[in-house]
Amino acid sequence: MKKKPSVLFEPTRIRGLELNNRLVRSATWEGMCDAEGRPTPALRDYYRDLAEGGVGLIISGFAFVAVEGKPLPGALGLHRDDFAQDLRALTTAVHQAGGVLCAQLAHAGGQTRPALCGGTPLAPSAVAAAQYQPETPAAMSGADIQRTIAAFADAARRARECGFDAVQLHAAHGYLINQFLSPHTNRRDDGYGGRLDNRARFLLSTYRAVRAAVGDDYPILVKLTGSDHLPEGLGEKEAVRVAQALDALGIDAIEVSSGTPASGKLTPLRRNILAPDQEAYNLSQARDIKAAVRCPVMVVGGIRGPDRAAAILRDGDADYLCLSRPLIREPGLPRRWRATDNPVASDCTSCNRCFKAALKGRLECLKANGA
Numbered sequence: 001m002k003k004k005p006s007v008l009f010e011p012t013r014i015r016g017l018e019l020n021n022r023l024v025r026s027a028t029w030e031g032m033c034d035a036e037g038r039p040t041p042a043l044r045d046y047y048r049d050l051a052e053g054g055v056g057l058i059i060s061g062f063a064f065v066a067v068e069g070k071p072l073p074g075a076l077g078l079h080r081d082d083f084a085q086d087l088r089a090l091t092t093a094v095h096q097a098g099g100v101l102c103a104q105l106a107h108a109g110g111q112t113r114p115a116l117c118g119g120t121p122l123a124p125s126a127v128a129a130a131q132y133q134p135e136t137p138a139a140m141s142g143a144d145i146q147r148t149i150a151a152f153a154d155a156a157r158r159a160r161e162c163g164f165d166a167v168q169l170h171a172a173h174g175y176l177i178n179q180f181l182s183p184h185t186n187r188r189d190d191g192y193g194g195r196l197d198n199r200a201r202f203l204l205s206t207y208r209a210v211r212a213a214v215g216d217d218y219p220i221l222v223k224l225t226g227s228d229h230l231p232e233g234l235g236e237k238e239a240v241r242v243a244q245a246l247d248a249l250g251i252d253a254i255e256v257s258s259g260t261p262a263s264g265k266l267t268p269l270r271r272n273i274l275a276p277d278q279e280a281y282n283l284s285q286a287r288d289i290k291a292a293v294r295c296p297v298m299v300v301g302g303i304r305g306p307d308r309a310a311a312i313l314r315d316g317d318a319d320y321l322c323l324s325r326p327l328i329r330e331p332g333l334p335r336r337w338r339a340t341d342n343p344v345a346s347d348c349t350s351c352n353r354c355f356k357a358a359l360k361g362r363l364e365c366l367k368a369n370g371a
Helices: 041-052 081-096 142-161 176-181 201-214 236-249 283-292 306-314 325-329 333-339 354-359
Strands: 012-014 017-019 023-025 057-059 101-106 166-171 220-225 253-257 297-300 320-323
Touching (some): 142 166, 142 201, 166 176, 176 201, 201 236, 220 236, 236 253, 253 283, 283 297, 325 333
Parallel strands (some): 023 057, 023 320
């Protein structure tokens, strides 16, 4: 009798975009672009390896939509038309390897430094984003807000023109859109602050502008915080309401994460995933959002084993599983899981040393390489 394929490897579609399986490479800062944000041949080769490794969808590392929104050295830029040739080389490499590539569109807001963003960081309010980011940003004017919304739309247009198969709006991890959503960082008293409808206005306006730029047939995803894990931050109930508003507008999928760099032990970059009961640490937030929306829901956070991943799908708690650090350690992990009768979990434990490598311009697992 022919073996029934795992639920992980069912083919699906997101607004007509065909995906070979339900495994997603979640956006990961690679540090492999030049000082201006232009992708390098090394990043092209890195994405090709991911595509050959069999993951169903690759979401790019944070791609800043404006210079003042650059978060980290070596980040990808989608703010200039003259990057087109290098961006097309990137998407072509992925497509030739059978992969699908989504550009994550983002702006750091107050979560950056003057040396990176070229001046005083801009944010919804003059509130420092986190202890490690002591620079107090300048509160955005109404003109700044409109200019930034337009920058997201322009970046989305560039992404489509350069061959990206979808875009994702980054509304998590304490970056600009999350800063608007969160009362912890949004102290405005105009139409973009105060009650949740106003705090969500920037995100919803950005979605509308991006949709107008890319058309009705192009997938737009969002990475949404399920909770800031902060006493005065965006909580789970409000996150569900934001997800419902996006769903009503036509968002094509929601990736659920949680936490910010200010969230103590509950940051997005948790360490020491050593046992199955530590996996899928954002699942409760994803489950709540999944129950409240019609669009597909993705969950990220500590997923390591195929059995746990498949159970999440079978239980209906999410539609896609997002992986980050396991694919740094083993880009061919999806291919191995698919080819093996009894696949074992990734041996990535989230030591997080890979991000030290990215600071030197090459995302890699230092543990695997004996460094």
